[in-house]
Amino acid sequence: MNTTIETLLSHRSIRKFQDKALTEEQIKTIVECAQAASTSSFIQAYSIIGIKNIETKKKLAELAGNQPYVAENGHFFVFCADLHRHTLIGDLENKDVTESVESTEKFMVAVIDAALAAQNATVAAESLGLGICYIGGLRTNIKEVTELLHLPANTIPLFGLAVGYPAQDTAIKPRLPYQHIYHEESYQADETTYKKQLEEYNQTISAYYHERTQGKRADTWSSQMAHMLSQPKRMNMKDFIHRQGFAKK
Incomplete structure (x- = not known):
């Protein structure tokens, strides 16, 4: 077994970090590794917003359901599906790209691209001895997060990634067989x-x-899932992504 596989198989979510910021070199390395991920047709349909300002972190923590580790970490990344730059490409090349940009297919491409990039970022961070926690709670108040980060049309904040030096040691959670x-x-x-x-x-x-x-x-896994799925949440998502210019067709 090589060190890459050991890193992957040792993954666990960290929800308590030391009060120590990542260096600019660490941030750059993590983002460059994210960019090295596969991307459909080289479209690169995502952006990453890095958050250092503690007040912005605290506001994001509040919007994500008062999760303290959104504010208390070494660095906070927000991964966005992003087809905004592609509308600019249409202007630059004098091509009408609206139908493609507004298609469900390209929305899926943007979400998949962002997820692949984030997982590369995660592996990079963990290989540096850092811990991470994905934050899907940003979608709970997605409109407010979008406004806070000044995201333009054709972008959506999908999830956050809290990264830092672990201040806890947690067990690896068993996966499905x-x-x-x-x-x-x-x-x-x-x-x-x-x-x-x-x-x-x-x-x-x-x-x-x-x-x-x-x-x-x-408790059991099936009881957790049944409880969660019996209480639908974020049911405004379809309308929001349409308002942002995604998945209209």
Whole structure:
């Protein structure tokens, strides 16, 4: 096993960081690694907003549901789906790109591009001995986040990435069984097998929580997911992305 694989398999979310800022060299390295990620048709349909100002961090923490580690970290990155520059390209090259920019396909490309870039950034940060935590809570008040960061049309803040020096050591959370995720040749949809795998995974997760919390928690993965999915949230997302000029077609 090489060091890259060891880094990937050692991933865990860090929610408490030391009071130590990243250096400019670290930030640049992380962003350059993000840019090295694959991008569909070389479209590079994302932007990254770096946040150092503590007041801006505190406001983002509030908008993300009062998550303290949004404010208390070494550096905070916001990954955005971005087709704004491509509208400028249309002007520059005297081409009408509106239909493509407003298509659902290009919205998917922008989201995928941003996610790939963010994962590269994560691996880079963790390889430097830093910890990270993805922050999807920015979408809870997505309009306010967009206004705070002065994002133009055809951009959307997808998620944040808190990066810093870990001030805690957390256990690796067990993932779903390999056989549940990886299908050969076609989707294996035998429900009896699927449910059996879920029940086994529930036992693993319950034991993980029991040990991590000294017996204060022992819930299962399926109970977590059922509870979460039975309470829809951020149901304004479709209207918002349309207002920003995405996925209109």
